[in-house]
Amino acid sequence: MSAFTYCPNCAARLPSDPSNPHAPQSCSFCGATYYHNSKPTAGALIVRDGHILLAERAIEPFRGWWDIPGGFLEPGEHPADGARREVLEETGLQIEIEDSPFAILIDRYGESEDYTLNVYYAARVIGGDARPADDVASLRWFSLDSLPERIAFDHANEVLRRLVESWSKRSSE
């Protein structure tokens, strides 16, 4: 997140350093300090028979592009719980995820100054019927050897590249 102009707590003007917009800001009136950390997200790589379930984004940024089901974490939420919750909200599917993350990647949220910290789990479907909801326009299973070209976010392209790599290694063994 980029610097605040005014203190969200007491509305006093906050100091800012244009050369370092991500530096922490302290309010000299109320004493609050704001750390502009990356925002955490969690997502699920839902794979079945060499196909992955992707979601067409219904909202900006990247509206109409394909994305990995997932989203921003709620306060205090573990990424594993966040991945399961977001997948249920967006697809209607219950998933089982692996204990350890498949990958953790840093990115920016579209053109904004906000950094994201994105945690991805390998997952499989254990219940429910796939149906797009929330900020998803449609759902589709894509073969891992023919993924769509318009995939939202640099980090999602990177995690899919790693997934395809580990999947082709495994299937050639």
Ligand SMILES: [Zn+2]
């Ligand atoms: Zn203040």
